[in-house]
Structure formats: structure tokens, C-alpha cells
Amino acid sequence: MKLFCGLTLIAGCLLFPTTAAALPDAGEEGLFCSAAIRVALGSVDERFQLGREELVEEIREAARLWSDAIGQPVVVYDEEEGIPIHFIYEDQQELTDQERELRERIERAGDHVESLERSVWRREEAWRDATSGYDGDSGRRERRFESLNQWVRKINEKGGFNEDELRQYHYRKQGVDRTAGELEARKEWLLETGEELKERVDELNRLIIDKNGLIDQYNVRFSGVHYMTQGIYEWNATDRVIQILQFADRDALKLVLAHEIGHALGIEHVEDEEAVMHRTTGSRPTGQLRLSSADIDALRAVCR
Numbered sequence: 690m691k692l693f694c695g696l697t698l699i700a701g702c703l704l705f706p707t708t709a710a711a712l713p714d715a716g717e718e719g720l721f722c723s724a725a726i727r728v729a730l731g732s733v734d735e736r737f738q739l740g741r742e743e744l745v746e747e748i749r750e751a752a753r754l755w756s757d758a759i760g761q762p763v764v765v766y767d768e769e770e771g772i773p774i775h776f777i778y779e780d781q782q783e784l785t786d787q788e789r790e791l792r793e794r795i796e797r798a799g800d801h802v803e804s805l806e807r808s809v810w811r812r813e814e815a816w817r818d819a820t821s822g823y824d825g826d827s828g829r830r831e832r833r834f835e836s837l838n839q840w841v842r843k844i845n846e847k848g849g850f851n852e853d854e855l856r857q858y859h860y861r862k863q864g865v866d867r868t869a870g871e872l873e874a875r876k877e878w879l880l881e882t883g884e885e886l887k888e889r890v891d892e893l894n895r896l897i898i899d900k901n902g903l904i905d906q907y908n909v910r911f912s913g914v915h916y917m918t919q920g921i922y923e924w925n926a927t928d929r930v931i932q933i934l935q936f937a938d939r940d941a942l943k944l945v946l947a948h949e950i951g952h953a954l955g956i957e958h959v960e961d962e963e964a965v966m967h968r969t970t971g972s973r974p975t976g977q978l979r980l981s982s983a984d985i986d987a988l989r990a991v992c993r
């Protein structure tokens with residue numbers, strides 16, 4: 690009879706369902722702890738896009754996790770005689786890859802939107818400051834121009850300009866005209882920059898629409914509950930094998946490997962929600978994978 694213990698992903702949480710038959714205990718095979726179990730990399734579907742050297746190192750790390758816990762080699766890597774760990778690419782891993790790729794597209798789109806938002810905000814702030822400065826200088830130029838006109842009218846009412854007043858007039862008029870030219874150039878810049886800003890804002894709005902479209906697509910395709918078997922440990926009277934079927938990233942792969950190797954050691958599920966051998970990982974701390982005290986107690990129990 691072939692027995693198996695599987696690992697399932699449900700709505701973002703790993704579920705390790707129990708099976709009808711119990712795992713073999715230490716006494717049945719006499720291998721646990723007194724003689725380390727051996728594991729090895731088996732076949733690998735190239736669609737996982739991970740090299741054999743990378744996968745071997747992941748397996749070695751998962752094996753060391755158990756051995757380091759009690760200070761003796763309980764799992765070792767053996768290319769020739771180890772329990773083969775096969776990487777089987779099926780529909781569920783393809784769905785995982787598609788979900789990751791779409792999520793990464795959303796993240797890139799979000800980064801693009803945020804970058805353009807910052808650029809537009811800075812440019813708009815500079816444009817508003819320049820517009821405010823232009824309005825102030827334009828108002829002052831108008832007042833200077835009106836003051837010049839009033840002075841000219843007074844001179845004309847008195848009978849006209851003498852030579853000194855005429856020189857003053859030309860000096861003041863040149864200043865007003867020079868300011869008018871500068872203001873015209875600034876006005877042209879403000880109009881051009883305003884059009885550029887409008888184009889940037891239109892582009893930003895298009896990017897936001899595209900990003901929202903990707904989010905809608907993601908929610909349609911990947912929301913809800915999805916059942917995915919991530920790994921399986923199978924054994925019968927003559928053979929043992931581990932199959933890795935689905936993982937989202939390298940951290941998830943470490944967990945799947947450690948969990949299935951734990952079953953190969955003879956460990957069943959434990960109640961501690963933060964344990965590697967718990968049936969879900971909803972309460973598992975993120976970051977470096979560690980065995981919990983419940984995992985270690987369960988290992989010691991099969992090593993008695």
C-alpha cells in the first residue's frame with residue numbers, strides 16, 4: 690500500500706492535511722536519528738526556472754534546519770541514495786507563476802505611477818510658484834506703466850517736456866519696456882509648461898487607469914479560495930519519494946521542503962500555529978525559517 694502526506698495552499702495559507710494512514714514511526718524503519726535519513730534532488734521541470742545547484746542548496750538548508758535543531762545529523766544530502774525530491778510543474782504552479790507575474794506587473798505599474806506623481810507634483814509646484822511670481826511682477830509692471838502715464842499727462846498739461854524730463858521719460862520707458870519683454874518670455878514659458886503639465890497629468894491618468902485595469906484583472910483571476918497541493922511525501926514498502934508541486938517564492942520553497950522532510954522523518958502535524966509542521970502558516974512569522982519548540986519536541990519524540 691502506498692501512503693502519502695500532502696501539503697496544500699488555501700487562500701494564501703498553507704494547509705497540511707492529515708491522511709487516513711499514520712506516518713511510519715521510528716520503530717518501523719529504525720532509521721530516524723540513530724541513522725540519518727538521506728535526501729537528494731530528483732527530476733526538475735525546467736519551467737520552475739531554478740537551476741539544480743540552487744535547488745540542491747535549498748534542500749541542504751532544509752535538511753540542516755532539522756539536524757541543527759538537536760545537534761546531530763538527522764537528515765543529510767546524498768546524491769546517490771537519498772530519497773528523491775522531484776519538482777513537478779503542474780497547473781497549480783503555472784497559476785502561481787501567472788499570479789506572481791501579474792502581481793509584479795501591478796507593483797511595477799504602481800512604482801511608475803508613484804514616480805510620475807512625484808515628478809508632476811514637483812513640476813506643478815514649480816509652475817505654481819513661477820505663476821505666482823509672474824502675476825506679482827506683472828502687477829508691479831502695470832503699476833509702473835500707469836505711474837509713467839500719469840507723469841506724462843501731468844508734463845503735457847504743463848506745456849510739454851523739457852530736455853531733462855525727456856531724458857527721464859526715455860529712461861523710465863526703457864525700464865517698463867524691458868520688464869514687459871521679460872514678462873512676455875516668462876508668460877510663454879508658463880504657457881508651454883502648463884501644456885506639458887497637462888500632458889503629464891493625462892499620461893498619469895492613463896497609467897492609473899491601466900494599473901486599475903491590472904488590479905481588476907488580478908481580482909477576477911485570483912480572488913477567492915484556491916486549493917493547491919504544494920508538496921507530497923509518499924512511501925510504501927520499498928520506496929519513498931517527495932514531490933514539490935507548488936511554491937510562490939524561495940521562502941515558500943524552504944517551508945515546503947522542511948515540512949515534507951519532516952514527514953520523511955516520521956513527524957506528523959503539530960498544533961503550534963508557528964511550527965513548520967503545523968497544517969497552516971497563517972500565524973507564521975515572516976523572514977528566516979526556524980523550527981518552533983513544538984517542531985523540536987516532535988523530532989525528539991521520533992528520535993527516542
